[in-house]
Amino acid sequence: MAELEGKRALVTGGAQGLGKAIATLFVERGAKVMISDIDEAGAKLAADELGESARAVRCDVTQESEHEAAVQATVDAFGGLDIMVNNAGIEVVKPLFHHTEQEFDAIYNINVKGVWFGMKAALAALPQPGGVIVNMASLAGLGGVPLFGAYSMSKAGVVQLTRCAATELKPMGIRINAVCPAFIATAMVDRLKPIVTEIVGVPFDDLAAMKQGRVGTPEEVAEMVAFLASDDSSFCTGGTYVLDGGLQAAML
Amino acid sequence: MGGLLEGKVAIVTGAAKGIGRAIAEAYAAQGATVVVSDIDEGMAKETASRIPGASAIACDVRSEEQVKSLVDQTVAQHGGLQIMVPNAGIGRPVPLLGMDYEEWRAVTSVNLDGVFLCIRYGAPAIIASGGGAIVNICSITAQAGTPLIAHYSAAKAGVMSLTQTAAVELRAQGVRVNAVLPGFIETEMVTSVKGDFERLLGFPEGQFDQVIAMKQGRYGTAEEVAKMAVFLASDRSSFSNGSPFVLDGGCRASLL
Secondary structure (H helix, E strand, O other), X not given: OOOOOOOEEEEEOOOOHHHHHHHHHHHHOOOEEEEEEOOHHHHHHHHHHHHHHEEXXXXXXXXXXXXXXXXXXXXXXXXXXXXXXXXXXXXXXXXXXXXXXXXXXXXXXXXXXXXXXXXXXXXXXXXXXXXXEEEEOOHHHOOOXXXXXXXXXXXXXXXXXXXXXXXXXXXXXXXXXXXXXXOEOOHHHHHHHHHHHHHHOOOHHHHHHHHHOOOXXXXXXXXXXXXXXXXXXXXXXXXXXXXXXXXXXXXX | OOOOOOXXXXXXXXXXXXXXXXXXXXXXXXXXXXXXXXOOHHHHHHHHHOOOOOEEEEOOOOOHHHHHHHHHHHHHHHOOOOXXXXXXXXXXXXXXXXOOHHHHHHHHHHHHHHHHHHHHHHHHHHHHOOOEEEEEEOOHHHOOOOOOOHHHHHHHHHHHHHHHHHHHHHHHHOEEEEEEEEOOEOOHHHHOOHHHXXXXXXXXXXXXXXXXXXXXXXXXXXXXXXXXXXXXXXXXHOOOOOOEEEEOOOOOOOOO
């Protein structure tokens, strides 16, 4: 089923991980996708793998002008922009008061301001009504996660930006939702595994199995993003959609 | 290309009309074999007759015996059960201090006890069939105070809690349990009580629609709820478990 047939999308942080999985599924479902990433070579490589329907553009999400250029590149390449996916993000995993000021600022600039810039730039091109924005938040945006203090703060910021933007843009017919995954099998999680294991004293995989059954897959996150990007979710806006294998539901 | 629910057997309660019927239709369109269940046998049969491959089984979800029999008959007829949608629900506006115990129990016995019974007897059949999904039809009234429907919203909050516990307990056995939380949807249940809400709240005629327009832009449609129910029943939501899935046109996103 080609539920995104004819749609034109821009995915930030699309060179790898969740972003790449989202771009891949979007192309499978019939969309044209602009992959943006601060790693321009990586973005090109990912776009080449996806063939004719995908293109690449460099974008440092902390720079508003680069967002504007990425949106323009999407419009130039595909004739418009229907779906904006603000996916780019970074993590810092350490006790909250061991974060450096630089780390705290970087988390804020990329994960929060980057999403705000992305929505703002997309607004100039998204159709009204009909435009869709999907922001990558995290389960950490809905509850405190030790060792992810600044990250958790930033993802809560994404959730609130999503709610406020959805409310303000409702009259324009633009839908904005946030996806909140728990631990997903990406390079990001590979990086944090040994840190979590060392500090918590429990092997990461055991912790993940206990709390969320298993680690989720990027493809599962992509499915949720595709649902929210499609007309199937036409009455959803300002929502937070969780994929966590039951973690949040459990008291223990 | 096959549908998202190809080869699955699904029970939808309260499926003769409204949201339940829309879910039954959407599931059948995605390839599922659907059992249309309703307390009104005649209407269940009529609805089922219009849905390809569907059959009807009457069930009052307040009756343990009837819910058990609904599941048993379904398994006997179709060889298994992969999807259970406890959707049957009732509601009517009554001021809290004018609500007698009978009224409270009338609503909670369908909207909460009925969901418990569907999970209690549906889940073992799903486990025996190799796993599947339970999609509880809840409501955004589970998340905030809603005047005049204390019984309805308390029951829905109970359904959300039950969703979470069931998700945690049944995870290891391959049953995912999620809840759909619609805002106000254009169904007979909602349109038939608009006037009562206006009268009891002292609103001028037509103000209910204005409040809905302000809070959620417009009424949602039963088809929109059904699309969410398809997503949650399908493998596309394979990592979601125990979560609320809101569709409310942005109502809950704003405090104002």
